[in-house]
Amino acid sequence: MSKRKILIVDDELSVRQSLQEWFLEDGFDVETAEDGAVALRKMDAGPYDIILLDLKMPGMDGITVQKRIRDVDKDACIIILTAYASVETAVEALKLGAFDYVTKPVDPDDLSNLVKNALRQRELSEENVRLKEKVSELAQATPIIGESPKMQRVFELIRTVAETDSTVVIRGESGTGKELIARAIHAQSKRRFFPIVAVNAGSIPETLLESELFGHEKGAFTGAQYRRKGKIELAHGGTLFLDEIGDITGKMQIDLLRVLETKRFTRLGGNQEIASDFRLVCATHKNLEQLVQSGDFREDLYYRINVFSIEIPPLRERTQDIQPLARHFIAAYARAMGKPVRSLSPEALQLLEGYRWPGNVRELENAIERAMVIGKGTTIEPEDLPLRAGPGENQVSDRSLADMERVHIERVLEELDGNITQAAKVLGIDRATLYNKLKRYGIRR
Amino acid sequence: MSVAGSIYLAYLNGYLPRWVTVLDRGVADVFPFPVRRLELHLDLHGAFSPDRKQYHATLLLAGLLRHLPEPESKILGVTAVDLFAPVLTFVFGQSQLDGAGAVISTYRLRQEYYGLRDDEGLLIDRAVKEAVHELGHAFGLVHCPDFECVMRASSSIEEVDLKRSTFCPACLTELEASTAWR
Numbered sequence: 001m002s003k004r005k006i007l008i009v010d011d012e013l014s015v016r017q018s019l020q021e022w023f024l025e026d027g028f029d030v031e032t033a034e035d036g037a038v039a040l041r042k043m044d045a046g047p048y049d050i051i052l053l054d055l056k057m058p059g060m061d062g063i064t065v066q067k068r069i070r071d072v073d074k075d076a077c078i079i080i081l082t083a084y085a086s087v088e089t090a091v092e093a094l095k096l097g098a099f100d101y102v103t104k105p106v107d108p109d110d111l112s113n114l115v116k117n118a119l120r121q122r123e124l125s126e127e128n129v130r131l132k133e134k135v136s137e138l139a140q141a142t143p144i145i146g147e148s149p150k151m152q153r154v155f156e157l158i159r160t161v162a163e164t165d166s167t168v169v170i171r172g173e174s175g176t177g178k179e180l181i182a183r184a185i186h187a188q189s190k191r192r193f194f195p196i197v198a199v200n201a202g203s204i205p206e207t208l209l210e211s212e213l214f215g216h217e218k219g220a221f222t223g224a225q226y227r228r229k230g231k232i233e234l235a236h237g238g239t240l241f242l243d244e245i246g247d248i249t250g251k252m253q254i255d256l257l258r259v260l261e262t263k264r265f266t267r268l269g270g271n272q273e274i275a276s277d278f279r280l281v282c283a284t285h286k287n288l289e290q291l292v293q294s295g296d297f298r299e300d301l302y303y304r305i306n307v308f309s310i311e312i313p314p315l316r317e318r319t320q321d322i323q324p325l326a327r328h329f330i331a332a333y334a335r336a337m338g339k340p341v342r343s344l345s346p347e348a349l350q351l352l353e354g355y356r357w358p359g360n361v362r363e364l365e366n367a368i369e370r371a372m373v374i375g376k377g378t379t380i381e382p383e384d385l386p387l388r389a390g391p392g393e394n395q396v397s398d399r400s401l402a403d404m405e406r407v408h409i410e411r412v413l414e415e416l417d418g419n420i421t422q423a424a425k426v427l428g429i430d431r432a433t434l435y436n437k438l439k440r441y442g443i444r445r
Numbered sequence: 446m447s448v449a450g451s452i453y454l455a456y457l458n459g460y461l462p463r464w465v466t467v468l469d470r471g472v473a474d475v476f477p478f479p480v481r482r483l484e485l486h487l488d489l490h491g492a493f494s495p496d497r498k499q500y501h502a503t504l505l506l507a508g509l510l511r512h513l514p515e516p517e518s519k520i521l522g523v524t525a526v527d528l529f530a531p532v533l534t535f536v537f538g539q540s541q542l543d544g545a546g547a548v549i550s551t552y553r554l555r556q557e558y559y560g561l562r563d564d565e566g567l568l569i570d571r572a573v574k575e576a577v578h579e580l581g582h583a584f585g586l587v588h589c590p591d592f593e594c595v596m597r598a599s600s601s602i603e604e605v606d607l608k609r610s611t612f613c614p615a616c617l618t619e620l621e622a623s624t625a626w627r
Contacts, residue, residue: 012531014532021503026598027588105529107533107534107535107600109601111600
């Protein structure tokens, strides 16, 4: 183990020398400084495990030095040396975060215990950091598979927004993995050491949703035999993931808006206000703007939640993700089922890539799971898949000309990473015509 | 690190307790060097602090080192006066880490200091431990985490009593590996 480092800051030479001898005999790597300026220069070389700091020094006083040291190393473990006359100043130093203080001259036993305690705290603090890193590694959300430029853009947005505390709306069709994205945002945010609490507003009746979100006191309603904390309370410090926010009723919209504005709420049947510091990440498969226009979604709530928006493209718009996703699910189910299935045949892959996937990634996962159950060998074949090259989405002959045109434009744009000029050239039309078609089909670049 | 010759136990300013031979032998049992006795008179006026009514250990040690008989040797001063270091209320002893000299005081090793009945056997035991401990520093050893090793730091008399007067295997190995030991 490397030697522990200690810095002694005192204007009295005799104090510096005697403490230096004391700590050298204790096996420390000892540095001394006669004033704050020298101490701060020595700290440039790296942090110290313990800093013994005299409060009364000519020039920069100990309190100022302490503040400056904290600027350099916010975790510095500072022990204040003081004369009896300046105990009040020592108390001020403690309020500023000093570990402890000793009055000069100090009993060797007290100094020895103080240094042991300080080192113990330092070790615990270091261990805490190591454990947090470990937890952070373990707390990483389920990996999101996506090699397409559109998904790479989504990952970039996740990284950007995760660091902030902004409310996020995740939009995407059913089955695109909106909750995975919410979990990825949480896992990369500073709130990752606190829980992410998920509520699916679309699957719970309004009366239950209210209790689910806000909790209730005993006797709040028939059947409320015990007090129960709501999801908002449970999300304190962390993230509240509210799925299908476009489905909540007008009353719930008002209640939610109030919580978002005040970060306070009351349990059902209770009168005590409870504070909860949470970040809201919500998701919807609906067009919120249309809901606002039709009066089904409050405009004030819309503006409150729509701070940052992430759109997850449907699977049919990122066919190049189908193969890696399929491989991922095959590996996962092979482990879970103990089956020797390892791959997809080229024909099976072609079938998957030609399908429209209205149920998106969730449907693909179900298709792979089913194929793994049915399949006999080590490779998934077309006949193992619950998709058929007969009547269905993947059969070209069933599609309208407009549908074919839309799909083709989407594919060309995706391959060219949304470049309109090049796409128009490949499609053999001018840019204005392409813009008109994009507008008509509601294609977003 | 210098090559050691002898270890001189220097009894200071007329302090020559009747058990000096036991202390001499205790040191000789641990260190494989000739242990010789000196009786020295140092001018301690400069080391005395009237405010604290104690003697400045570093200044006393500096005075002692002027009497080092041979450059290759070690000298340990033994005194009955109370010692202090400027920032500490007292010290049992002081040493030059990896140096030539050290000093111990029996002032706070006595049971009477703690309001207890005199116990000469315990005093000798403590004095041997402190002498070996400070000489250990002079041979370059630092404090040891082993509770029973003589190089364990002791800032109270209870901690002195807890440890033995001998080195733990790790400290002994380190000591034997040092140039001074060979």
